[in-house]
Amino acid sequence: MDLYGFYTGSCFDAYTFLGARLTGEGAVFRTFAPAARRVSLIGAFRNWEEIPMEREWDGNFWSCTVPEARAGMGYKFRIYQGNGKVLDHCDPYGYRMELRPNTASILWDVDGYEFHDGDWMARRGAGLDRPVNLYELHAGAWQKPGPGPADWYDYEDLARRLIPYLQENGYTHVELMPLSEHPSDSSWGYQNTGFFSPTSRYGTPDQLKAFVDWCHQGGIGVVLDFVPVHFAVDDYALWNYDGTALYEYPHRDVGVSEWGSCNFMHSRGEVRSFLQSAAHFWLEKYHFDGLRMDAVRNLIYWQGDPARGENAGGISFLREMNRGLRERHPDVFLAAEDSSAHGGVTAPPEMGGMGFHYKWDMGWMNDTLAYFALPPEERGKHRGKLTFSMHYFHDERYLLPFSHDEVVHGKGSMLEKMPGTEEEKLDQLRALYLYLYTHPGKKLDFMGNDLAQPHEWGEDRGLEWSVLEDPRHGAYHRFRRDLNLVYRSWEPLWSWDYRPEGFSWAETDAEREDVFAFWRKGETGAMLALCRFSAGEEVPCTIPLPEGSAGLELVIASDWDFYGGATPSEERVFPAKDGAVTVTLPPCAARCYRLLKE
Template identity: 55%
Template structure:
């Protein structure tokens, strides 16, 4: 390891030096960074948990011990005594495996025990921004469960057999996994971690997770993982007060504790930066994860996420160094920011002063859009701008449109429940919402359960209500979203020019009283036109302005009978006369039409 790089926050492979390193002769070299500890011993299955003293190496801030004949799968901890004489048994910050909660030991694991078979995927992945990106966000523990037993989860291997075919059928080409780093509390959803290099043992072993990702790739499904570089769990057996002093966190609670009660990382410390950068590279390199979605980036940009408290320059520099370093090592890795602020340059290259992300969640689009669909139809003319405002700023960053887990918890109601009106009214509006989402520039993300019209808010302890598919309205919504997703994947106009102004134009955005919107998407190969009526009235005799073609062919309607609407399927040709097409638009509806005869 480059020790100077470690101390200055430039190291990206600290995990190959620290932790439990399995050797070819069956021994394991245990190393940990604990500069202020008075003494450290390794305790584990291999010494009956009695402790074997470690010794200082290099500059005295690192501790090491080689233990012969340690089996892979052995449990261990570091018994750390502070300068004040307090002794606590800690899991390994760089441990590659961990016990299933509530147990807290680390587990010896080799990085070389799995052989990936995804070479074809790895050779072609990351072909650039001009590709489709349709993400299915998943919490593995509550997508499906074996039983009501709180610990009866499917394993990574079992999920590979169940989840991958479902994702392919539904028309998603990426899965985003909510955090899989080890965490003690189920209710944290994985966002308060104790093992940043250890896949949670709830669903199996590290190699079983590698198998899951390998199978995704062999089925042409990319994998993005949520990564939490902001904070960590307060449990005293993990990173908190690791060597008897605040080693990873701030020494004071004013900035040291987050709004969630967790410990904020002290990003101005080089050792902390090297730890987090190494963890990020670890998932991308050692597990073939295709991208990382960085959680709560606004809490890195600003102190405690509050612009009024000013920028956190140390954390900003950390993001720039990490993103630039990851791109240098793995140019095709996707780096996505969850950022709710208006900070400029999130997706700009670091070389040009930006943070270096590929995409930023467009939370403004999400808030405005959901607010609009919650508004009673008679009030929507006053809120017409909520569906046009996003295009005023859209090309300042590269955006991803998220309908994520955050929108279906804490009393916010599910996506379907947010739709205004009674049971019958909600479904056509949900179909129109998703059609509008696909028509709007930006990559896409949809949380599990949204596609079946989940009515109950998400609960990490229960699986999705799959029995809803026995009800016609929910089954019709599912089939509509499935077909819409495949339409997205198969039409380059919907993704090839996402981040360029030539890929989009409004055809009509001045129909406030009628709640009609019309837009065109285009690529080098095709032009698609979308028309929406978000009022609760049929809009007859609407004259759609369209130029440079002889006609339009209908390829999708949210109101076709097979999706629960009242219109028979008809993919007919509509001639353009004098640069106009006359349409009759049902209430709460959307149309997708292909431009022909250019």
């Protein structure tokens, strides 16, 4: 670790110096606590008796060597503050922690696992011209081995169940909600205490590495939700670490987040080095294929509020962190969960941008869900909610998310958001998802949405898998599987996502506000999406075709009978006549066609 880089915020490897390092002669322990009056190490290796630590380097670091320390032993740093208080803290750079409610760090050999994913690592990439279909997952609430809220599969058991499911259902990646250690189950991992420690709820660090390794061997990428904005207020962790605001702001105005947690002080070099090192650590040591950065709006603006002005320290932190990560890991992607309208989020750092590969399109998500919440007979008057996204789509590289946040806290499940009877809800939900998978942009969908789960999710229970015993939900699930496979199989649906020529509205003679038709184009051809989201009778729709076209082939339809609709699937090819094709479009249905050449 370079000391100057640590203080100036350009360090990405602070974890190689700070924390606990196993050696052939025990372990070396170090912590950064410049304002501490005294620091001692306590741990299982000396029956939790104090071992004095000595100042080193410039006097702001404390260290000691313990010959009898071994992997698996717990430890803490006892900080004697300048005001006379004494508090025991977990290691900010520790590689493992005890399961809550216990709070000790655990000695661990971070290099003890041997990966076998070399083929995957050699060919992976950021995915701009590839299909990206993310399955967002809470590791403790997908499936559970028992009824209790703390009944969890470990990382390896989860992998054995999850990987075949992802493969069979056509997903390219799994995105894991935060796994950094956290004290409260109800925080879902978004209020961390151990930024280098995977939560012990689901096993050991090596078991998490096995999860990633096995996913890669099975052709599945793994993305981690990373939280660089704030941390848990628990006094055994980062808060008031050396008796001063070492990681946080010293005042509450911008120091306490809207969630009651402590905001990191991103203008401070040591804080930047801590967070950058953590981000690099997960990519380097665990082979994650990308990071989703949480609550980016709260880094761009003070407390996430544009009225309070831009947070220059937060913006420059994002830019320089992403610059460093892209240099060190050119084959991973960085995604911003950002609800702001600030520009340049996906522009390269060298052009003054923040350096993300993708930005969540929260505007598209909100407009789309607001549109589908309307009764079908009223949707025609609100056409702009679905057309507006393409007015700004090429300002950034957008990813289209239906995430965990949209199906919790009284918002209802995706099925509950649709109006009408159970059958009408399922019809609309199938049409909505075909629209999602034909719209430009990479995709993210939360677990349970693929089942048309009847109720919101919760971190204390598994998904409602029994719903698939209902033939209607089983048919919906087949549709979602086939739709994913169609998306992956047809290059025009993803390769030109971020090229303006990859999308154009299609002309139709159906002068109706409830019909949406658009072309998706790529190197190998073109696809047509034809959507109608209103009720009523079937309507004819004539679509002019490009010169030299022989017709259209129907690839998938949300209204096919074996998906729960009413339309037989026999008719697939529609020859051109006078340079156009005419089809009938039922209510609340969406279809995807392949353009046939002469």
